[in-house]
């Protein structure tokens with residue numbers, strides 16, 4: 001649809017900018033200028049933004065007011081000052097949410113938002129329009145690294161049905177189609193008949209790229225490979241978002257759609273944090289967020305290359321600042337630079353969610369990937385989900401592959417689980433399918449108890 005794309009880029013966006021005072025394109029330009037600056041200049045720019053945010057927070061946000069005096073003596077080193085603040089866990093934030101609202105903000109302009117709550121309770125919070133536009137800008141900049149521009153036709157492969165009424169759905173779809181050039185396809189409940197229909201729809205829409213939940217893309221891709229079906233649409237990329245992207249998933253998605261897979265790293269309550277560049281590395285948008293990595297138990301800052309809890313300080317949310325917000329992911333930062341020419345700092349790896357991490361009976365950590373690795377090499381199971389309720393109690397749901405199921409493989413799997421977790425009680429059940437969570441995300445491995453209490457992090 002080249003006409004629609006052209007109109008969106010050259011008519012609709014400029015109009016929207018005037019109408020709604022939308023600054024997304026301006027922010028994209030700023031980010032683009034920043035991306036080729038030397039590391040020191042980028043750090044200085046980030047430090048300035050952090051200083052402004054801290055100044056605002058201690059004077060206007062009740063939760064940070066007790067630090068006002070200390071801040072007076074720390075202006076020169078906002079990064080060091082930040083370390084004196086407690087880590088903000090989701091539960092701590094939820095319990096005191098009102099305390100994080102800026103008193104000088106105009107509540108009529110606040111945009112309410114909430115996380116889907118794939119585990120635990122959802123987190124509700126407020127944003128302001130410029131912050132949302134900054135996230136959008138970061139996404140467009142990341143996409144532009146791969147030759148994708150505003151208005152390019154996109155098919156979104158989504159994990160859950162939209163929670164809208166029929167009338168709203170119609171309106172939403174119209175908006176998506178004609179204002180954003182996007183077609184949405186739910187891939188949460190695929191069967192053969194739907195697969196054909198969806199592929200036909202995608203071919204007819206002829207997108208430049210696909211964008212979707214990792215598990216939804218993976219589901220679609222696996223079915224296509226199984227049936228020997230191809231899309232036959234030349235795609236610039238398939239963008240995977242909202243969930244960890246495992247290497248085996250990346251391989252299946254890339255093969256099925258005959259296109260490179262790009263990882264977008266963001267969260268509803270963290271914004272667009274990082275994007276994969278053409279060299280395959282993840283660049284963090286240091287103009288939008290300040291990232292820290294700390295030890296999961298002690299909360300002590302870790303060095304580049306060491307994996308720990310990610311803390312995000314969103315530099316643009318001033319209506320409800322969350323400083324050192326524990327997003328729930330385990331990552332490692334990198335001190336290296338990238339050969340692609342983009343100066344934004346690198347994330348060495350994203351290990352997935354903190355609650356994907358299991359704890360053995362001896363107190364060692366076992367990542368959810370571990371179970372994935374075992375099962376992937378077995379033909380007996382289509383998929384699985386493992387939940388650690390308590391250290392000693394695990395439940396395992398298995399979707400069998402009926403024709404090739406081997407009891408010996410199941411025994412081997414249980415052996416693998418016990419080798420990692422110790423002599424734990426494993427409750428096995430067989431199910432037809434494993435539904436995604438309410439948010440539409442699919443998770444293989446879930447730990448239900450906290451690693452440590454919030455008290456330890458005061």
Ligand SMILES: [Zn+2]
Nearest residue numbers: 277279338340
């Ligand atoms: Zn790069």
